[in-house]
């Protein structure tokens with residue numbers, strides 16, 4: 425549904441995108457993660473048409489988004505990181521406007537608005553001015569504007585930033601439902617557990633390019649998990665051992681004659697993956713590139 429190839433965008437002398445590639449299939453949710461400044465928002469802005477890349481191609485649903493921008497954007501719903509809503513209009517009026525821009529009219533428009541209000545738990549706020557809503561409520565409204573015309577591609581840039589648990593779970597459920605119906609989703613976030621809930625595949629951005637792409641399991645395979653053991657002898661402290669081979673490490677422990685009363689193996693998590701990226705352009709990144717290769 426989305427193919428971005430070799431995107432380069434230079435601001436001043438610094439590349440914000442430096443050979444950024446990403447493909448997203450219909451029904452796929454891609455969690456786009458990476459440190460502040462990795463280029464995630466610039467990528468979203470290029471796909472949206474707000475920023476023109478210096479090099480590279482973007483295809484949306486087979487259309488060249490850099491040449492046939494208008495037609496390609498009809499296939500796109502965007503919730504930008506910086507909220508773009510009309511504060512002096514109500515939630516419903518905002519949704520009418522966005523649905524109208526996407527070409528929805530009459531009864532179909534009203535039905536889609538009712539559906540998205542319900543999905544995002546916004547029905548009770550439909551006639552309130554956006555300007556008087558809380559930050560989390562506005563974020564939900566922004567996500568609703570992206571989803572209202574049921575576009576086949578959704579770009580959600582940190583849609584749950586600052587959101588309370590209710591906002592977050594309503595949004596995640598709506599995104600899941602849309603993906604199950606075939607929508608392709610690019611979802612940027614710093615809240616990694618959300619990507620587990622969404623069963624998203626991952627794209628790790630660093631310094632303007634995607635350095636690794638795959639499932640959570642594929643990308644964390646090279647990282648150590650943790651073996652947690654409690655012993656029968658109350659005087660013996662609990663053991664927490666980083667491990668890539670818990671079976672072998674446990675066998676070695678048992679062979680040493682120590683008697684465990686509980687054993688737990690924690691798989692490497694997305695947080696571990698994120699931390700491994702902190703290692704910079706060192707070993708961790710090279711391993712991530714190997715995984716991608």
Ligand SMILES: Nc1ncnc2c1ncn2[C@@H]1O[C@H](COP(=O)(O)OP(=O)(O)OP(=O)(O)O)[C@@H](O)[C@H]1O
Nearest residue numbers: 435436439440458459460461462463464465466467
């Ligand atoms: N309009 C702009 N003018 C100059 N530099 C820019 C502009 N937009 C982005 N940048 C720079 O491009 C780089 C990538 O920024 P971008 O906002 O894409 O990162 P990000 O991965 O979305 O970060 P975050 O997680 O903080 O949202 C940063 O160094 C940023 O300062």
